[in-house]
Amino acid sequence: MPELPEVEILKRELSTTIINKIISSSYSSNKKFKRTIANISFIHNSKILNIFRRNKYLILELSDSWLIIHLGMTGQLIFSKTLVLDKHTHFYVIFSDGSSLKYDDPRRFGSVDLYLKNEFNIYYTIPLFKNLGMEPLSKDFKFNIFTSFFNKTKTIKSFLMDAKYVCGIGNIYANEILFLAKIHPTRIGYKITLKEKKILYKLIPEVLEKSINLGGSSISDFVHTNGTTGEMQKFYNVYGRTYLPCNICNSKIEKISQNGRSSFFCPKCQS
């Protein structure tokens, strides 16, 4: 479900709704997850101090710990005055004022991790964040570093989707960025020209920010913390548009499989 824009939206919303709230109780399911919470009793009486995003992870800074949430494909985070449990609610906290935050995830591809602050430095020692690359919306997104990554045999699409280079780009935005850059998804990285690298460098933050401004992409699962949907999906040029006419040249959009994921492209516009 979520790529960078969607997680960023959740971060911004939760920053206005749950900061300074005190957790009075919490629950986590015993269902099999990638990673489970070792001991949630730590977070009772904790205060929500701050909220961050790194890659597609949402980070809640609590009094003594970091609560790190990944939404996988189908995760949802819902904030409400009154808690309504879903069949797939795997985690929730109730705040001292009675409001609540719950995590629903039918496929359970997501994760909820807890790290103690006195044992882990958020960006340097938490394993999840050790091998991450640049944040494309930050000042650390530098052109010279970006270009240095291209001496690879990887295809441009798998490069864009690999968080150890640039964080937060998933299948939808990789496809959309490559369409706008007029680059075919199977092109090999070292064959990307300097001019194309400049275009990609400019487009990556542009596309992600456009999505944030439109409330993210809601194809089937993504909702805001209040349950509303985003609008970015209305502006797709290629994702999910197999056989539909290209918005630029009217050619039929094609779909292929790359690294087990679908790639969509215009055979005429992208080369």
Place this chain on the structure above:
DNA sequence: AACACGCCCTGCGCGC
């Protein structure tokens, strides 16, 4: 070492 692939799950839409 760097890459490709299968797999983890549930739910949905499609064709028969």
Place this chain on the structure above:
DNA sequence: TGCGCGCAGGGCGTGT
């Protein structure tokens, strides 16, 4: 209507 199949915004572990 009902079933089985393929497919889905991610990422990890395994094998080459």
